[in-house]
Amino acid sequence: MGLRTIHLKLHKPGAAKRNIINKAFLNYNNAYNYLLGKAYSEIDIIEERCRSKKGTYSTLGLSKWIDSDLSAEINRFDIQPFKDSLKLDLGMTLASYFVQKKNNPQMPYPGFKNEPVTLGEKLRPIYFCRYDTKRCFCLLHDAVNQKFFAKLFLMNTRNGKDRRSHEFNRELNYISKKPEKAKALKKETFIIVPLSFGKWQLDFLLQAVEKPEMLRTARLINKNNEYYLSLSIDLPEDDKIETNTFLGVSRGMESAVNYTAVDGQGHLLLNGTFYCRNSENQSERKKEMYKLASEIVNLAVKNKSMVVLQNLTGKGDKLSWTDEGKTVKPVFGCKQYNDLVRILDYKLPQKGLPPPAKVSSVDIFHSCSVCGSNTKKNRFSKTLFICTTCGLSSSLDSLGSLNLSTKLIRYKNTPFKLKARRTMEGMYLQNELIGLDFFVPRYQNPLDTLKEKIQEISDSFEEYAGERKLNSKEVRSIIEKLKRNNFANIEIV
Numbered sequence: 001m002g003l004r005t006i007h008l009k010l011h012k013p014g015a016a017k018r019n020i021i022n023k024a025f026l027n028y029n030n031a032y033n034y035l036l037g038k039a040y041s042e043i044d045i046i047e048e049r050c051r052s053k054k055g056t057y058s059t060l061g062l063s064k065w066i067d068s069d070l071s072a073e074i075n076r077f078d079i080q081p082f083k084d085s086l087k088l089d090l091g092m093t094l095a096s097y098f099v100q101k102k103n104n105p106q107m108p109y110p111g112f113k114n115e116p117v118t119l120g121e122k123l124r125p126i127y128f129c130r131y132d133t134k135r136c137f138c139l140l141h142d143a144v145n146q147k148f149f150a151k152l153f154l155m156n157t158r159n160g161k162d163r164r165s166h167e168f169n170r171e172l173n174y175i176s177k178k179p180e181k182a183k184a185l186k187k188e189t190f191i192i193v194p195l196s197f198g199k200w201q202l203d204f205l206l207q208a209v210e211k212p213e214m215l216r217t218a219r220l221i222n223k224n225n226e227y228y229l230s231l232s233i234d235l236p237e238d239d240k241i242e243t244n245t246f247l248g249v250s251r252g253m254e255s256a257v258n259y260t261a262v263d264g265q266g267h268l269l270l271n272g273t274f275y276c277r278n279s280e281n282q283s284e285r286k287k288e289m290y291k292l293a294s295e296i297v298n299l300a301v302k303n304k305s306m307v308v309l310q311n312l313t314g315k316g317d318k319l320s321w322t323d324e325g326k327t328v329k330p331v332f333g334c335k336q337y338n339d340l341v342r343i344l345d346y347k348l349p350q351k352g353l354p355p356p357a358k359v360s361s362v363d364i365f366h367s368c369s370v371c372g373s374n375t376k377k378n379r380f381s382k383t384l385f386i387c388t389t390c391g392l393s394s395s396l397d398s399l400g401s402l403n404l405s406t407k408l409i410r411y412k413n414t415p416f417k418l419k420a421r422r423t424m425e426g427m428y429l430q431n432e433l434i435g436l437d438f439f440v441p442r443y444q445n446p447l448d449t450l451k452e453k454i455q456e457i458s459d460s461f462e463e464y465a466g467e468r469k470l471n472s473k474e475v476r477s478i479i480e481k482l483k484r485n486n487f488a489n490i491e492i493v
Contacts, residue, residue: 248404
């Protein structure tokens with residue numbers, strides 16, 4: 001399961017509803033400032049009393065500092081609809097403050113105002129701590145017209161509004177475990193506002209109609225006199241898919257990304273390209289990226305593929321091409337590709353597939369897929385690869401995704417190399433990758449001694465790697481590979 005946040009715009013609320021929303025923002029912010037000021041006057045007591053035995057602070061624990069007297073006192077701000085949320089919001093603020101103060105004793109206390117808040121200021125979002133059809137907030141669905149609405153509880157009973165018409169002019173159903181039609185009330189402490197959003201947000205909302213338990217909390221945001229509901233959702237995952245193929249997805253010089261699928265032995269199954277329309281509009285670019293990610297996920301599901309991606313956070317792939325002093329860059333920059341990787345990180349597990357494997361891409365555009373020759377001379381032009389050893393000719397774009405798709409297979413089949421030096425007394429064995437260097441007397445079995453050493457390393461990965469300044473993740477991977485192959489993949493050199 002993975003938490004995501006989507007932003008939905010409140011679509012053109014009328015003057016009456018805008019007044020209600022603005023009043024709620026003022027009430028919420030004034031009450032929050034009041035509580036923050038009260039907490040400041042008792043901050044040392046709160047810090048001492050609310051600290052757990054482990055020295056940590058919880059949002060819920062800090063929110064309980066607000067006793068019944070103070071809780072009743074803030075009713076004068078008309079915040080009854082979101083009182084529980086307000087307490088938790090303050091708890092989150094104080095918890096964050098104490099954590100930062102622990103690392104930086106000079107950390108200033110969060111800013112608050114003593115005078116009333118006005119609409120012209122930057123307003124704190126209204127927090128809704130739960131999804132509920134009877135209080136806080138919820139969503140409604142018009143299935144006929146495929147429209148969605150937000151129901152927001154923003155008024156107390158004293159300020160509730162009278163409804164003249166007691167029927168909705170469309171059929172609205174609550175998104176809940178027990179769907180029911182929304183009914184108008186004579187006195188309402190909530191408003192119902194239509195929502196506007198893009199296609200990718202619609203995908204999430206349609207999922208929520210089927211699985212309402214994925215809807216969690218929300219924040220109502222006031223930005224440039226427009227209102228947005230920032231909705232937190234817990235994304236469900238489909239049944240696990242057992243993968244038996246590999247799908248490599250690499251950058252390209254002629255297309256956004258290229259893909260190649262191979263079976264477990266590295267035999268080619270299919271390859272192709274995905275294009276992504278480039279736009280100056282940030283919102284449009286984001287939509288295109290999500291569309292591209294969905295196409296990759298669908299292909300991976302169809303072929304039961306483990307997706308293999310480039311790791312471009314460290315070393316690059318040297319894909320750019322310089323000719324006559326001019327540099328030609330790939331269609332996708334590193335940032336765009338990394339954005340795609342981040343989307344696939346959660347989209348693939350949603351569909352039951354494992355998270356994508358991110359592997360080094362330093363050689364995928366220079367290594368021959370047939371003979372393994374790895375040299376920059378193999379790059380014949382901007383888009384053409386010709387192996388200087390065996391003569392293989394290939395499109396550079398398709399070569400990159402092919403080398404990616406077979407990388408895990410090649411790694412699995414790569415032997416663990418042990419340097420051996422014999423003496424009259426026995427044998428010295430060494431492997432620099434995992435910092436292995438030991439002596440085996442003549443009367444001992446080298447394989448048994450190696451297994452004992454590997455087990456010692458396994459028992460203290462982090463400490464072992466730290467002392468020798470090794471990459472603990474790489475050490476763990478190599479040792480797991482040794483054990484998985486029952487130490488049969490060893491080559492003495």
